[in-house]
Amino acid sequence: MHFLDQAKIYIRAGAGGPGAVSFRREKYVEYGGPDGGNGGKGGDIVFEAVAGLNTLIDFRYTQHFKAPRGGHGMGKDRNGAQGKDLVIKVPVGTQVIADDEERTTVLADLTEAGQRVVFFEGGLGGRGNASYKTSTNRAPRQHQPGLPGEEAYVWLRLKLLADVGLVGLPNAGKSTFINQLTNTRAKVGAYPFTTLHPQLGVVRHKNREFVLADIPGLIAGAAEGAGIGDRFLGHIERCRVLIQLIDIAGTDPAEAMQVVEEELAAYGGGLEDKPRLIVLNKLDLADPELAASFAEELQDAGADQVFAISGATGEGMDALLDAVISHLPAATVTERPQGEQEEEDEKPWSPL
Ligand SMILES: Nc1nc2c(ncn2[C@@H]2O[C@H](COP(=O)(O)OP(=O)(O)OP(=O)(O)O)[C@@H](O)[C@H]2O)c(=O)[nH]1
Numbered sequence: 001m002h003f004l005d006q007a008k009i010y011i012r013a014g015a016g017g018p019g020a021v022s023f024r025r026e027k028y029v030e031y032g033g034p035d036g037g038n039g040g041k042g043g044d045i046v047f048e049a050v051a052g053l054n055t056l057i058d059f060r061y062t063q064h065f066k067a068p069r070g071g072h073g074m075g076k077d078r079n080g081a082q083g084k085d086l087v088i089k090v091p092v093g094t095q096v097i098a099d100d101e102e103r104t105t106v107l108a109d110l111t112e113a114g115q116r117v118v119f120f121e122g123g124l125g126g127r128g129n130a131s132y133k134t135s136t137n138r139a140p141r142q143h144q145p146g147l148p149g150e151e152a153y154v155w156l157r158l159k160l161l162a163d164v165g166l167v168g169l170p171n172a173g174k175s176t177f178i179n180q181l182t183n184t185r186a187k188v189g190a191y192p193f194t195t196l197h198p199q200l201g202v203v204r205h206k207n208r209e210f211v212l213a214d215i216p217g218l219i220a221g222a223a224e225g226a227g228i229g230d231r232f233l234g235h236i237e238r239c240r241v242l243i244q245l246i247d248i249a250g251t252d253p254a255e256a257m258q259v260v261e262e263e264l265a266a267y268g269g270g271l272e273d274k275p276r277l278i279v280l281n282k283l284d285l286a287d288p289e290l291a292a293s294f295a296e297e298l299q300d301a302g303a304d305q306v307f308a309i310s311g312a313t314g315e316g317m318d319a320l321l322d323a324v325i326s327h328l329p330a331a332t333v334t335e336r337p338q339g340e341q342e343e344e345d346e347k348p349w350s351p352l
């Protein structure tokens, strides 16, 4: 399955049906009077967030969504049928954005499974001639056409909803990390930009669980569009905690630290204000003394907490996960009754 996190679509609510012009015709009844019914209302455009979808890929194939129109009013005072609502199913975390120059105006934000937003109401049906009857006008021929349905081009943008986001340079070991902790099978490679799209996994630790997101590596200038990481920084905007992985066995850990920090700040969106755990990775490859002295240096420079781990061997993970959990509000971390964990199905969170 492919991953797509933005798509432009055209939506149009149904037009209202026209009102009818009709007169009652019956045997022995002269001047039966007007009996043209009203037109039906057009169908609404509704967005609905559904669980289990993790990409907007479907919108690459279907881009036009038109709700049906309302039915015509008819004789014998029958009103036209209402047009059926068109429900557009989107992944949880999808925003509907105005199609303007900036593309920043959020028109709707679907953050919970089952959430529904009536985006456009269908046009009202027109009045039939029966509704114009008065004491002085007993045979009105007036009637209205239905109102047109609203229409627009909008953008859908998916911002994954993860509790914790992984950031780091390419090759820092982010995908290895998520693979170690979750059922996700992210591609791992000894070359930069192995990961091309975000990946989610569910981490279970000490009877609690949270969703972790792996995003492509960041490089200098990423926030302005260098590399591929910038497009995906949006996916960690809603994370509560960031884990910054630094390859401590790499050539210049201090520089690695700084580059990512600068990109988070340049991107904005509150990324640099999020609690961030600094994690020195690939401890199994590094000189432990070097790692310890670098950690000390970072702490002297004001870093809150620095951890040293090996994503490959799992060393140091427990302490790190304890800290992650402590940063998550209790409500986002599911408490599970003891013993229930084993029965969980072992399917990966999502094959993005
Ligand atoms: N020895 C050791 N190697 C590791 C560790 N973590 C990752 N690696 C290796 O480092 C390389 C890069 O790992 P990835 O997990 O693909 O790194 P990434 O941060 O996801 O990289 P991009 O997706 O390119 O941004 C791979 O060859 C991994 O096997 C570790 O803790 N110890």
Ligand SMILES: [Mg+2]
Pocket (backbone or CB within 6 Å): 174, 175, 176, 186, 187, 188, 194, 195, 216, 217
């Ligand atoms: Mg990766």
